[in-house]
Amino acid sequence: MDDDLIIGIDLGTTHSLVGVVDSGFPLVLADSAGERLLPSCVTWPAGRAPLVGAGAMRARALAPERTVASIKRFMGRPFADLTAEEVETTPYRLVAGSRGETLVQLDDETLVSPEEVSALILGRLRETAEQALEQPVRRAVVTVPAYFNHSQREATRKAAELAGLSVERLLNEPTAAALAYGLDRLGEDASVAVYDLGGGTFDLSVLRMREGLFEVVATAGDTRLGGDDLDLALARHLAESLGLGPLSESEEAILRVRARETKETLSTEEKVAVRLPFFRGGESHEIEVTRERFERLARPILDRTGPICRRAFAEAAEKGVASVERLILVGGSTRIPLVRESLREWFGLDPDLSQHPDEAVALGAAIQAGMLCGRVRQILLVDVTPLSLGIETFGGLMNVIIPRNSTIPVKAGELFTNAVDGQESMAIRVLQGERELAKDNWLLGEVVFPFSAGPKGSARVGVQFSINRDGLLEVLARDTATGEDHVLEIRDAAVDVEDEAVERMIGESIDFAFEDMNERVWTEARLKSEELLPAVEAALGAVGGRLSGEERDLVAAAAAGVRIALADEGHDAKALKSANAALDEATQALAALLVEAAFEDAGP
Amino acid sequence: MTDPFALLDLPVSLLLDPSTVEESWRQRVRETSGADEAEASEIHSARALLSDPVARLGAWLEAKDPVAVPERGIATELMDLFARIGPVLASTDALLARHRKATTALARAVLAKESVAAQLAVQGLLQEIQPLKAALTGRFAEFEAAAAGGSYGEARRALGQLKFLKRWEAQCRERLLALLAT
Numbered sequence: 001m002d003d004d005l006i007i008g009i010d011l012g013t014t015h016s017l018v019g020v021v022d023s024g025f026p027l028v029l030a031d032s033a034g035e036r037l038l039p040s041c042v043t044w045p046a047g048r049a050p051l052v053g054a055g056a057m058r059a060r061a062l063a064p065e066r067t068v069a070s071i072k073r074f075m076g077r078p079f080a081d082l083t084a085e086e087v088e089t090t091p092y093r094l095v096a097g098s099r100g101e102t103l104v105q106l107d108d109e110t111l112v113s114p115e116e117v118s119a120l121i122l123g124r125l126r127e128t129a130e131q132a133l134e135q136p137v138r139r140a141v142v143t144v145p146a147y148f149n150h151s152q153r154e155a156t157r158k159a160a161e162l163a164g165l166s167v168e169r170l171l172n173e174p175t176a177a178a179l180a181y182g183l184d185r186l187g188e189d190a191s192v193a194v195y196d197l198g199g200g201t202f203d204l205s206v207l208r209m210r211e212g213l214f215e216v217v218a219t220a221g222d223t224r225l226g227g228d229d230l231d232l233a234l235a236r237h238l239a240e241s242l243g244l245g246p247l248s249e250s251e252e253a254i255l256r257v258r259a260r261e262t263k264e265t266l267s268t269e270e271k272v273a274v275r276l277p278f279f280r281g282g283e284s285h286e287i288e289v290t291r292e293r294f295e296r297l298a299r300p301i302l303d304r305t306g307p308i309c310r311r312a313f314a315e316a317a318e319k320g321v322a323s324v325e326r327l328i329l330v331g332g333s334t335r336i337p338l339v340r341e342s343l344r345e346w347f348g349l350d351p352d353l354s355q356h357p358d359e360a361v362a363l364g365a366a367i368q369a370g371m372l373c374g375r376v377r378q379i380l381l382v383d384v385t386p387l388s389l390g391i392e393t394f395g396g397l398m399n400v401i402i403p404r405n406s407t408i409p410v411k412a413g414e415l416f417t418n419a420v421d422g423q424e425s426m427a428i429r430v431l432q433g434e435r436e437l438a439k440d441n442w443l444l445g446e447v448v449f450p451f452s453a454g455p456k457g458s459a460r461v462g463v464q465f466s467i468n469r470d471g472l473l474e475v476l477a478r479d480t481a482t483g484e485d486h487v488l489e490i491r492d493a494a495v496d497v498e499d500e501a502v503e504r505m506i507g508e509s510i511d512f513a514f515e516d517m518n519e520r521v522w523t524e525a526r527l528k529s530e531e532l533l534p535a536v537e538a539a540l541g542a543v544g545g546r547l548s549g550e551e552r553d554l555v556a557a558a559a560a561g562v563r564i565a566l567a568d569e570g571h572d573a574k575a576l577k578s579a580n581a582a583l584d585e586a587t588q589a590l591a592a593l594l595v596e597a598a599f600e601d602a603g604p
Numbered sequence: 605m606t607d608p609f610a611l612l613d614l615p616v617s618l619l620l621d622p623s624t625v626e627e628s629w630r631q632r633v634r635e636t637s638g639a640d641e642a643e644a645s646e647i648h649s650a651r652a653l654l655s656d657p658v659a660r661l662g663a664w665l666e667a668k669d670p671v672a673v674p675e676r677g678i679a680t681e682l683m684d685l686f687a688r689i690g691p692v693l694a695s696t697d698a699l700l701a702r703h704r705k706a707t708t709a710l711a712r713a714v715l716a717k718e719s720v721a722a723q724l725a726v727q728g729l730l731q732e733i734q735p736l737k738a739a740l741t742g743r744f745a746e747f748e749a750a751a752a753g754g755s756y757g758e759a760r761r762a763l764g765q766l767k768f769l770k771r772w773e774a775q776c777r778e779r780l781l782a783l784l785a786t
Contacts, residue, residue, distance in 0.1 A: 210630070211630075213633065300709055307784060307785035307786075310784050310785070311781050311784060311785060314780075314781055314784065318777075320622065320626075320655075380633060380634060380637050382633060382648070406648070406652065407648040407651070407652070408645075408648070409641040409642075409644050409645040409648070410645050410648060410649065411642070411645045411649070434778075436697070466641070466645065468641055469641065469644075527707075528707050531705075531706060531707060531708060531711045532708050532710060532711065535710045535711040535713075535714045536710065538714050539710055539713065584708050584709065584710070587708075587709070587710040588709060588710075590710060590713070591709040591712070591713035592713070594710075594713035594714060594716055594717075595713050595716045597716075597717070598716035598717040598720045599716075599720060601717065601720070602720045602721070602724065
């Protein structure tokens with residue numbers, strides 16, 4: 001038995017895996033049923049212990065409100081941060097906790113946190129590892145999306161702790177994939193980019209590999225972009241094409257499962273016959289979906305990865321990596337042919353498909369674990385922080401203290417003084433993000449530090465912000481008079497308000513949120529219509545002449561559909577949303593023409 | 605913070621070649637692998653400072669002539685540029701705000717024309733800023749020679765102007781990156 005053993009875990013949105021380095025080679029461990037991929041899904045059968053994995057997946061249609069999938073999307077995010085769309089399209093019920101955090105409500109009595117759900121998944125992986133290795137396991141490297149902020153990382157760390165695992169390192173997923181790629185290419189010097197599109201998150205990282213040193217130079221991403229979004233778009237398309245009307249939670253769940261299977265099949269087939277036997281009692285449905293049709297739905301979602309890549313490439317170029325020699329694809333969604341074609345078209349690079357899309361991250365986690373426990377010696381790794389860290393200053397602006405893409409660990413200090421006589425403490429709001437205005441960035445919380453009371457300007461406190469190798473923030477205050485250091489706690493920003501008041505406020509907002517969910521969705525949809533209709537007018541005025549008569553008629557019909565839905569006094573939110581979606585789709589060619597025209601006008 | 609030149613075992617020189625800084629940093633990373641976070645972060649900061657010519661000039665002056673008062677204020681030859689940067693940044697920010705509000709491909713496409721124009725304007729500014737910056741950082745050999753005679757005035761004046769240019773360059777780049785995503 002090896003007390004120093006560390007395992008590597010890929011805690012994914014849709015699947016999770018566990019790996020270890022054995023005799024110098026990383027490998028993914030299988031559970032007692034021989035499965036390496038554990039569905040990241042937990043269900044709570046009434047009166048019984050929770051069930052994790054494939055069994056829980058099968059319960060999605062039967063008990064949608066007691067079955068939690070894709071919990072990773074909600075890790076470390078306050079309830080107020082979720083959009084009405086996210087709450088509405090999640091089959092289980094999301095509510096706000098007493099600190100404003102997001103919780104899952106399974107029934108009238110049971111609330112579980114995203115950390116607890118993730119802990120059950122991590123616990124299951126720990127069991128798999130213990131069975132496979134025949135020894136207890138207490139330490140792990142756990143991967144996170146590179147673009148996760150401090151709160152999301154902290155929630156992941158806490159989940160592992162709940163599962164009885166000490167987190168030896170939080171490792172960025174694309175970095176992990178690069179380790180898996182580079183392990184048997186240590187002699188090569190290269191600049192590589194990892195394009196990691198998973199079930200729920202997207203990351204792009206650019207790395208320089210030189211003499212066994214893996215250096216991340218730039219990273220960018222979107223923590224709410226992945227295969228789940230494609231499933232949802234396809235499920236909506238199926239519901240609409242079949243004219244299914246309003247769906248129950250279970251019907252929605254069945255449709256989502258079918259959509260996912262259809263998406264997966266379309267990666268290798270040109271068309272699929274989607275069957276829904278005995279859907280809603282006696283009804284049976286069948287419809288054919290072609291790859292071309294799916295790609296039209298997927299393109300707007302996948303196109304969002306383009307600018308993120310360009311941004312990371314531009315930043316890497318500023319840091320001396322002018323060109324990327326290899327573009328490594330990982331994550332299940334990179335099996336989609338359109339992803340590969342788009343990358344070829346955008347960057348003229350033939351994607352490197354040498355890595356297993358589902359396993360590369362887990363293998364990388366295992367390698368990092370091996371590095372930490374001395375089983376892998378020839379590799380060194382340095383990573384960066386994905387988001388700028390700053391504090392709120394006068395006028396609600398964000399003052400950047402640590403810029404994004406700084407090599408971690410990193411430290412930076414600021415000196416503060418008392419602004420009034422006798423002031424005993426000061427609170428500063430800590431932010432993460434890239435926007436000028438404080439309110440547009442993530443508020444990580446507040447830190448309060450003490451002054452020794454004295455006349456204005458006499459007290460001086462040096463506050464040091466540091467980001468450690470896990471990408472977690474630590475704040476340290478040093479009283480310059482005494483030279484004493486203390487670690488400051490980052491508190492949720494709402495704790496200053498009286499507890500009872502907070503509970504009432506949040507209680508009200510939950511009631512409000514759920515009673516008025518239709519109204520909230522209607523308002524979001526109405527805003528979208530009000531944005532689209534004038535845009536259609538403007539676009540037709542500018543480039544309408546380039547459309548065929550038939551195309552113009554289609555746009556006009558879709559616009560008329562939105563106007564009719566908008567005039568509905570009953571505020572049918574679903575109808576307005578689908579009218580918007582139809583207009584959105586009908587105007588895709590028009591949008592492309594406008595962009596083309598803008599570049600032509602600016603051309604030489 | 606400890607002298608960044610010393611941290612990377614490099615001579616206190618303005619004329620460091622970027623690859624020398626990189627090589628020393630890699631060497632130090634290897635030597636200190638598994639070191640505590642405080643030491644590792646100092647090594648990373650030292651490399652970040654010395655790879656950037658403006659920060660390197662600052663660190664060099666700090667090491668050579670720490671007591672002198674920094675130069676403040678914008679030189680007259682930069683005033684005209686300064687006056688033109690503000691409005692371009694402000695109008696770009698307004699455009700970016702409209703863009704962020706747009707939720708549909710069509711609404712974003714309607715802004716494409718303005719977005720292209722803004723990109724050209726910001727690029728134009730960058731094309732003015734970069735040669736000015738290069739002209740000042742191109743004088744590093746001259747500053748080293750003057751320093752041998754105990755004179756730091758020119759270097760200090762250059763640092764004052766370079767700090768402005770660097771800030772404007774960063775602001776323009778930030779807008780350009782945001783526009784690229786539109």
